Amino acid sequence: MNRHLKISHKVKAALAAGKPVIALESTIISHGMPYPKNVETALACEQVARDHGAEPATIAVIQGKLCVGLTEEEIEYLGKSGTAVQKASRRDLPILIAKKQDGATTVAATMIIAALAGIKVFATGGVGGVHRGAETSMDISADLEELARTPVAVVCAGVKSILDLGLTLEYLETKGVPVLGYQTNVLPAFYTDKSAFSVDYRLETPAEVAAVIAAQHDLGYQGGMLITNPIPAAYALDAEKISTTINNAISEAEEKGIKGKDVTPFLLAKVVELTEGKSLESNIQLVFNNVALASQIGSELS
Ligand code: PSU
Ligand code: MN
Numbered sequence: 684m685n686r687h688l689k690i691s692h693k694v695k696a697a698l699a700a701g702k703p704v705i706a707l708e709s710t711i712i713s714h715g716m717p718y719p720k721n722v723e724t725a726l727a728c729e730q731v732a733r734d735h736g737a738e739p740a741t742i743a744v745i746q747g748k749l750c751v752g753l754t755e756e757e758i759e760y761l762g763k764s765g766t767a768v769q770k771a772s773r774r775d776l777p778i779l780i781a782k783k784q785d786g787a788t789t790v791a792a793t794m795i796i797a798a799l800a801g802i803k804v805f806a807t808g809g810v811g812g813v814h815r816g817a818e819t820s821m822d823i824s825a826d827l828e829e830l831a832r833t834p835v836a837v838v839c840a841g842v843k844s845i846l847d848l849g850l851t852l853e854y855l856e857t858k859g860v861p862v863l864g865y866q867t868n869v870l871p872a873f874y875t876d877k878s879a880f881s882v883d884y885r886l887e888t889p890a891e892v893a894a895v896i897a898a899q900h901d902l903g904y905q906g907g908m909l910i911t912n913p914i915p916a917a918y919a920l921d922a923e924k925i926s927t928t929i930n931n932a933i934s935e936a937e938e939k940g941i942k943g944k945d946v947t948p949f950l951l952a953k954v955v956e957l958t959e960g961k962s963l964e965s966n967i968q969l970v971f972n973n974v975a976l977a978s979q980i981g982s983e984l985s
Contacts, residue, residue, distance in 0.1 A: 691752025697738035703981030706797035706805035709743035713787035714948040722762035735978030747783035791829035806977035812851035831858035838977040841871030876913035893983035918968040
């Protein structure tokens with residue numbers, strides 16, 4: 684075991700017994716949702732995993748330790764601190780370890796730590812991708828590179844239209860990352876189940892997805908895959924309205940000169956503000972839906 688890892692007793696026991704373990708990220712707690720909904724959601728996600736027969740492993744860096752499985756107090760601390768905690772992606776991990784600091788892990792960093800712990804399935808809301816205007820800004824999330832190099836399957840609700848959906852798919856294709864649609868041919872766009880883009884393959888059952896993950900591991904591939912799971916219809920938002928909202932959020936980010944790792948958290952918070960919290964409820968529900976699917980996939984895998 685890597686000497687910087689700290690795996691909780693419950694997660695360790697589940698891994699040793701070959702039970703399904705599902706990784707959960709922590710940037711979504713600190714930077715993705717407002718307090719206290721973020722803490723409530725993180726704890727509820729853990730319960731959804733348990734209800735579906737999987738052990739949740741929420742991941743973060745605490746005092747330089749790569750923690751797999753957090754206490755309620757640690758989750759409360761990350762949620763309450765919000766953006767005061769460092770958002771930690773691949774490049775940040777060595778520094779946080781060396782300085783014994785705290786970090787809320789993005790999809791990329793969570794994948795790295797999950798892989799070190801031997802966890803193959805990870806559930807979240809949205810992954811980072813190629814931002815609109817990336818032709819000039821070069822703003823491409825490190826999440827995509829991680830999907831290309833680390834063997835963890837990520838269940839998400841598709842690609843949020845704060846990103847360029849088409850360019851994100853092109854990037855993933857170049858990097859050899861399969862984009863699967865769970866019971867959908869169309870790439871879901873986070874708040875809606877519709878977009879102008881197709882997934883690479885449609886799969887119908889958790890067992891089918893698990894078979895693809897197993898085959899990828901058998902091949903010894905370095906990379907992971909993206910499993911896109913449409914938001915439940917009851918919580919989907921009006922596509923046109925949310926598109927206008929996102930355009931306004933992006934314009935404001937440009938006007939304010941928001942750059943680098945602050946872009947995504949700024950846009951996420953702005954969308955919640957502009958929809959008066961309506962998008963937050965959708966966001967929470969789609970995460971639950973993803974945790975449930977990831978748990979079913981994990982159960983099939985083990
Ligand atoms: N998209 C969301 N919610 C989130 C994130 C993205 O809908 O919470 C977070 C995830 O942690 C993701 C990160 O890994 O933002 C991507 O940030 P960036 O674009 O700076 O790579
Ligand atoms: Mn970025």
